[in-house]
Amino acid sequence: MNLSFPFRGRWPALALALLGAGCASAPPPPPPAAPVRYTDVGTQGAVAGVGTESQDIVAVTDSMVRDLLASGLTAQFTRPPRILVDVNDFSVDGSQRINKSLVVDRLRINLQRASRGRLAFVSRESLGSTSRERELKDKRVTDGGTLGRNAVAGVDFVLRGRMATQDKRSASNGMVERYTQFSFELVEAETDLSAWANLYEMQKSGRDDAIYR
Amino acid sequence: MTTRSTAELARRCAGLLAGVLFATGCGTKPPAAAGAGSALGRALADAGGRVPAPLAPFVASDRADGTRNEVLHAMHAGKLALEIGALRASRGAFDLAYQRIETVYADNPAAAKARSRFVPEATKDFKGEPFERAMLGYYLGLGDLLQGDLDNARAAFRWGEFQDTMSASEQYQGDMASLRFLVGWADHCERRHRSAEENFRAATEVRAEIAPAAPHDNVLVLVEAGQAPQKARAGQHGEALTYSGVALTTPDTRVAVQFAAAGAPAVTAHAVLAEDIHWQATTLGGRAVDRILAGKAAFKENATTAANTGAAVATAAVDVARVGALSGDRNMLNIAGATAVGGLLISMVGSGLASATRAEADIRRWSSLPGAVFLATARVDGAAAAATRVSATLPPALGGRSVTAALVPVPGTPCHVARLSTATAPAWNAQAADAFVDIAAAERSTRPAVAAGDTPERARDAVKTAPVRGSF
Numbered sequence: 075m076n077l078s079f080p081f082r083g084r085w086p087a088l089a090l091a092l093l094g095a096g097c098a099s100a101p102p103p104p105p106p107a108a109p110v111r112y113t114d115v116g117t118q119g120a121v122a123g124v125g126t127e128s129q130d131i132v133a134v135t136d137s138m139v140r141d142l143l144a145s146g147l148t149a150q151f152t153r154p155p156r157i158l159v160d161v162n163d164f165s166v167d168g169s170q171r172i173n174k175s176l177v178v179d180r181l182r183i184n185l186q187r188a189s190r191g192r193l194a195f196v197s198r199e200s201l202g203s204t205s206r207e208r209e210l211k212d213k214r215v216t217d218g219g220t221l222g223r224n225a226v227a228g229v230d231f232v233l234r235g236r237m238a239t240q241d242k243r244s245a246s247n248g249m250v251e252r253y254t255q256f257s258f259e260l261v262e263a264e265t266d267l268s269a270w271a272n273l274y275e276m277q278k279s280g281r282d283d284a285i286y287r
Numbered sequence: 288m289t290t291r292s293t294a295e296l297a298r299r300c301a302g303l304l305a306g307v308l309f310a311t312g313c314g315t316k317p318p319a320a321a322g323a324g325s326a327l328g329r330a331l332a333d334a335g336g337r338v339p340a341p342l343a344p345f346v347a348s349d350r351a352d353g354t355r356n357e358v359l360h361a362m363h364a365g366k367l368a369l370e371i372g373a374l375r376a377s378r379g380a381f382d383l384a385y386q387r388i389e390t391v392y393a394d395n396p397a398a399a400k401a402r403s404r405f406v407p408e409a410t411k412d413f414k415g416e417p418f419e420r421a422m423l424g425y426y427l428g429l430g431d432l433l434q435g436d437l438d439n440a441r442a443a444f445r446w447g448e449f450q451d452t453m454s455a456s457e458q459y460q461g462d463m464a465s466l467r468f469l470v471g472w473a474d475h476c477e478r479r480h481r482s483a484e485e486n487f488r489a490a491t492e493v494r495a496e497i498a499p500a501a502p503h504d505n506v507l508v509l510v511e512a513g514q515a516p517q518k519a520r521a522g523q524h525g526e527a528l529t530y531s532g533v534a535l536t537t538p539d540t541r542v543a544v545q546f547a548a549a550g551a552p553a554v555t556a557h558a559v560l561a562e563d564i565h566w567q568a569t570t571l572g573g574r575a576v577d578r579i580l581a582g583k584a585a586f587k588e589n590a591t592t593a594a595n596t597g598a599a600v601a602t603a604a605v606d607v608a609r610v611g612a613l614s615g616d617r618n619m620l621n622i623a624g625a626t627a628v629g630g631l632l633i634s635m636v637g638s639g640l641a642s643a644t645r646a647e648a649d650i651r652r653w654s655s656l657p658g659a660v661f662l663a664t665a666r667v668d669g670a671a672a673a674a675t676r677v678s679a680t681l682p683p684a685l686g687g688r689s690v691t692a693a694l695v696p697v698p699g700t701p702c703h704v705a706r707l708s709t710a711t712a713p714a715w716n717a718q719a720a721d722a723f724v725d726i727a728a729a730e731r732s733t734r735p736a737v738a739a740g741d742t743p744e745r746a747r748d749a750v751k752t753a754p755v756r757g758s759f
Contacts, residue, residue, distance in 0.1 A: 283398035
């Protein structure tokens with residue numbers, strides 16, 4: 075019997091296809107270990123979302139430092155005005171949790187470095203520890219130090235800040251959009267007059283894989 | 288042998304052969320490699336690398352599963368940590384889940400793979416359904432509130448409410464009354480009265496039974512009761528996600544709450560139903576992933592049809608070949624034989640594709656969630672708050688249990704929170720000798736290797752800073 079066989083020579087390909095299809099259903103292994111790499115804090119990292127990230131904190135704080143120093147405020151005073159930049163004066167009003175110290179510390183330190191003595195910075199965060207030291211000096215447990223005794227510095231200006239966000243989501247295509255606004259204001263501690271203000275805005279959008287929508 | 292039984296035999300043979308091929312292929316696959324340490328372990332651990340002992344199993348599971356179930360393990364670990372009183376660990380776990388969900392999976396290979404016809408949806412990294420994400424916002428914000436971080440508490444509650452807007456069904460978007468109320472409570476504790484009023488009003492718009500906190504109220508009572516919604520598969524191929532179990536059908540939308548302090552008469556308040564989690568789960572509306580799964584199910588159906596057709600063709604061709612052989616018609620025999628082989632092959636391929644297609648919906652779930660949340664506010668004398676115990680007896684439809692809790696102060700504010708939960712948790716004493724498990728050694732052994740080319744100083748720093756995460 076001479077049977078003509080139209081699939082002659084194609085069995086291996088078919089078998090491989092079936093094997094491949096069968097194995098594709100196996101659960102994937104966990105991702106392998108990834109070597110630690112340094113990445114630039116000013117650029118988007120490997121893990122990204124629509125929220126505030128390191129590059130945004132860098133951009134916001136750099137922008138505010140430049141603008142405040144270029145505003146001419148420092149030229150108005152013969153003695154460096156005292157400024158309070160404290161995490162308690164920075165508020166979050168939105169849907170993103172954030173470590174506020176990341177913003178406030180970078181702002182204060184860069185402002186202090188860039189102002190080169192034209193502004194003086196008061197640290198209220200240290201009030202507890204300085205009070206303890208002052209008490210030890212008062213009780214003569216320790217000597218008076220080398221700088222002599224002085225009153226705790228009063229503040230001329232308070233730098234207030236706020237991060238606010240607004241989220242939008244498209245129900246039809248799953249696109250998510252977050253508008254984030256950082257606003258800062260330098261307020262006179264005596265009069266509540268605003269001496270300087272600026273804001274930084276950004277909007278990010280992204281869409282999760284369809285499997286999550 | 289009848290024609291029908293021959294067809295059945297051919298179809299079974301094809302399926303068996305295909306199955307053997309799959310089994311052979313899959314049997315040679317190496318076991319899954321261990322993951323790169325446990326991000327959850329690092330999130331739960333204190334500065335000394337110690338994790339509360341009841342949470343250690345989650346760390347082991349996370350290490351084995353990698354990112355696929357990281358959010359799920361973090362949700363379970365965070366909830367259990369809250370139940371046993373390990374607040375810092377709870378916040379760490381919930382924060383990890385939050386960070387993972389916030390990450391946009393635009394080019395994630397596991398997500399892309401889960402869309403394939405031959406891979407089940409459960410292959411993807413778990414991020415939870417909208418109601419699970421919303422409840423993550425609830426617990427995350429509660430943790431922030433109890434730590435006195437009211438800014439982030441508000442943000443977490445708002446984030447949770449935003450997760451609820453994922454519903455494709457416009458009618459039920461953003462209807463989490465409890466989260467709206469909690470934003471208002473955070474405002475209330477900070478004496479931001481105008482904003483608090485707005486948020487209380489927003490909660491009342493969703494659930495009219497909820498009363499705004501009175502100006503001098505300083506205690507928030509949360510009663511968490513019932514069982515989490517159970518996910519189940521429906522449809523011929525399990526491609527549809529549904530919820531089984533009992534929805535909150537009780538008419539008792541109020542729970543009596545007693546405040547008792549030594550030497551003072553007991554005071555009763557009524558907690559009202561603020562959130563029905565079953566309602567939130569079942570009013571989701573259509574999901575994009577449902578269309579993907581429906582496509583997979585249709586493909587599986589078509590492949591099955593092709594397999595059955597191929598088997599029928601092969602059977603008929605065998606009968607024709609038999610007639611050809613008996614009649615000595617060589618041409619008929621050849622054509623019928625080739626057709627039979629072709630039909631058998633189509634049946635094999637179709638059967639193989641059908642059995643390889645994985646249309647079933649992902650039913651992984653946050654099983655420790657409650658079924659409902661009740662809330663009440665009250666005024667308790669500040670001096671007596673530390674000695675005050677809050678208790679409630681739940682209605683029979685919610686288990687009928689009695690639950691008790693102490694008032695926990697919200698640091699930096701005059702407010703307190705009492706959370707009464709029916710969830711069962713092991714007794715845990717942070718001062719006990721076996722209260723913690725040291726995972727530092729395990730984490731050190733699984734930390735990422737240092738990249739080639741780094742200087743020794745940079746390499747040291749890299750290893751040292753590898754497990755660092757944002758803390759709030």
